[in-house]
Amino acid sequence: MATSSYQGVAAGSQAEHRSCEASVGQGERPSASRGQEGNFKQNQGTSTLWLLLLGKQGAGKSATGNTILGKAVFESKFSDHMVTNRCQSESVSVRGKRVIVIDTPDLFSSLSCPEVRQQNLQQCLELLADDHCVLLLVTPIGHYTEEDRETIEGIWGKIGPKAYRHMIVVFTREDELDEDSLWNYIESKESLKELIKNIGSRRCCTFNNKADKKQRELQVFKLLDAIELLMMESPGPYFEPLKMESSGVQGCGTGVTYEGETLCGSKKRHPQITGPDCDPEMPELRVLLMGKRGVGKSAAGNSILGKQVFKTQFSEKQRVTKAFASHSRVWQGKKVLIIDSPEISSWKLDESDVKNHTFPGPHAFLLVTPLGSSLKSDDDVFSIIKRIFGEKFAEFTIVLFTRKEDFEAQALDTVIKENDALYNLTQKFGERYTIFNYRASVEEEQSQVGKLLSQIEKMVQCHSNKPCVIREKELLNIILLGRSGAGKSATGNTILGRPAFFSQLRAQPVTSCSQSGKTTLDWQDVVVVDTPSFIQTPGTEKDPSRLKEEIHHCLSLCEEGMKIFVLVLQLGRFTQEDEAVVEQLEASFEGNIMKYMIVLFTRKEDLGDGDLHDYTNNTKNKALKKILKKCNGRVCAFNNKETGEDQETQVKGLLKIANSLKKNYDEHSNSWMGQLKSTLGQITMAFK
Structure with missing residues (x-):
């Protein structure tokens, strides 16, 4: 059987190892049977096959090389930096052919600097010599990112049209396909689909580098079959020796091009969640960057990630970051997901929108604020975050001051102690703070990032590694009460922000029965119930139960949750009818x-x-004074003709009072709602 032959050959081979500093050894190679030699010798006049592993950092190149070799030769582990930092090779005899596997670092993506890329490419050239070579493009299933695209574009830019004649795509992490097919996965990625279209649908295979030994051997034979097919499709002069240009190495993230068609189609780039090939079981730390516009959230994110992934530029007139974006890195065995956010006032305060980016919630909030800037607008940030995540968000927050370079002569602790605003800010968040210097050396930058991540980890451990979950929306029912003509319907429309209730000045009541409308305001669902004047409910004089029915109908329009009653009065016109209500x-x-x-x-x-x-305190109307006293002075005023921000300000004022009252309910009168239900069930009308 082929499998046993591979086992015997691999086990008995004298594998030769060579790095960029050494030559391939010429040790004795065991022979294979004539049947095993197969079409390799017919299609290629040499007994040596070169397999060049290419792909982004973390794609699984080293693990794939080890699978092909049948032993662990190349270092393979999860890390936040490149484990393979130079080209290296190892050979093995398979089917009577000497197969040399070349493992490479990330040669083409923008994650490495141009100088390092050029050096590694030169090492690769030295290893390639003049023998025939097959390119194995390694990409992990489920983690196709911008770096994969840059690798493809880089290969195309350095090799040109003949690249696809030598290429086979190896998809690692086959186990993540589950019941889905490889082709469905390819179809879901436009650039992948274009690549496979160009090189041929039979030029790809899947590897599970964690599979058992027998399964790994079968994977290798499938790969060799694909290579054999590639040679048959490109016979003679078409399968020519592969060489790359040794000079003029370009950054592959800067639009490397080659005349003619592109290998993977359109160059349009799409934002992806990027990072090393993380283990699905690896613990994740989600860190949400927050702050006002222009404070340097994106720059802070790039520093933490150790790479330029978030767009940063100075702009006074418009936001640079217009949408959420997430990128990750590995740190001390954990996947750290950094979530950059737009200016917080521009967030759509919608549950689904925020959940999509932070679900099930951040483990840490990083409040980014420049040292020495005004902190007043940070209050708006706190207000919005608090509405979404609740008061507890402060326990999950660390303050990241920036611009340390402007205060080099002073210690941060001294600056904070001498500034009341800074001191109060740090006290609000349990004295959890640190500072970044964006002019720091590489070593200093790594040190300040390490300090911050350690601080985050310590805080997260205090919360038993649990995130700060988005709080459930608390529903508030507002029931508008009052005489006819006081402006209940117009007030309801102002709260809802739309003309939900018919409102018109008439001699007779406009609202004849209770009706409701619903909206979401500041992360809170609000149900507004407009009511008729209960003392003017038709038929109540002859049948008092009609009034009871109307009250029950009014309350049935409310949803489960707190009920707040709002007595609507007209300024300057308190009547006996108001008093009767x-x-x-x-x-x-x-x-x-x-x-x-x-x-x-x-x-x-x-x-x-x-x-x-002043108006309520100075009124001489005793009945009104009595009512205001019973309401504990909770008053507000509306101009129902206002629009825009002025209208919103009025509504926020009402909600502030209502939520304060609600909090009082929760803390001191938990039995009130039960009492209300009981009262309604046994209601006794005053007018019989």
Whole structure:
């Protein structure tokens, strides 16, 4: 059997090893049977085959080389930096042929500097000599990234049209295909599909470098069959010796081109989550960069990752980072995922939008702020983050000060102690802070990144490695109460931000029955219930149960959650009808309702330059004073003709009072909702 032959040959071979400093050894090679020699000798007039492994950092080149060789020769492990830093080779006899496997570092992607790439390419040239060579492009299934594209473009740019005649694609991590087929995976990646179209659908194979020995041997034979087919399809002069130009090495991330068609189709680049070929079981640390525009979040992310992946440039007029982006690295056996974010005020405060980028939540928030800048606008950042993740977000936050280079003469601790704003900021986050110097040397930069990551890890361990999960949206029901004509419907439309309720000035009531509308405001679902004037509900004089039915209908429009009552009054026009509404509500809810009521005055525009609290404090209307006292002074005012930011400011003011009242519910009156339900079930009407 072929497998046993491979085992015997591999086991009995005297493998020769050569690095860029040594020559391939000429040790004795065991012979193989005539049947095993097969078409290799017919299609290639030499008994030596060169296999050049190419691919990005972490693609699995070294592991693939070890599988082909049948033994662990090349160092292969997960790391945040290149494990293979020079070209090296090892040979083995298979089917009577001397197979030389050349392992390479990342030769083409932009992750390595041009000087290193050129040096490694020169080493590769020395190893290639003049023998026939097959290019094995190694790419991991499920992790096809921009670096893979750069490798393909780099091969094309250095070798030209003949590259595809020598190429076979080896997909590693075959085990991740599950029940899906390789072809479905290829179809899902446009540039991969174009590549396979150019080189031929039979020029690819899959490897699971963690498979058992027998399975790995079968994989090798399939690869050799594909190589044999490649030679048959390119006989004679077409399968010519492969050489690369030794000079003019270009950065493959800068658009290397070759005249004619491209090997992998369009050069359009798509953002990908990049990083080393991480083990799926590897622990992950998700770090969300946050801060106002222009503070250097993207630059901080690049420093942490050790590579330029996030776009950075100075712009006063427009945002540079317009959408979330994620890139990763490996650090001390953990995958560190850095999530760069746009200006926080531009976030769509939608649950699905934020969850898509941070699910199930960040392990750490990194507040990036330049040392010496104004911290006032950071309050907006805290406010938005708090609405999404809750008060607990502060326990997961570290402050990253930048611009250390501007304060080299002073110690950071001294600067903080001498500045009240900085001191208060660091106290808010448990004195967890560090600083970056973007003019630091490579060694200093690595040191400051290591210090930060250690600080993050320590904080995460304090939370038992659990992330800060996005808090559930808390629903708030706002029930608008008041006499007819006070402006309940217009107020409801202002809160909802749309004309959901019919609102018009008429002598007779416009709203005849309760109705509701729903919106999301500041990460909170808000249900607004517009009601008729209960004392004007038709038929209540003859049948008091009609009023009970209307109240039940009103409450049935609410969703499960807190109910806040808002008494709508018209500024400067408190009537006996308003007073009667309050008396009726107190009678219906046994007096408790006023403890959980907000008074909202409409026609705020009539105040002019006056102050609402001056108006309520100085009113001579005893009935109104009594109501305001029962509501504990919770008042606000609306101009329902306002639009835009002025309208939003009014609504935020109401929600602030409502949520404060809600918090009071939670802490001091947990029995109120149960009491309310009981009261409604046994409601006794005041007017019979």
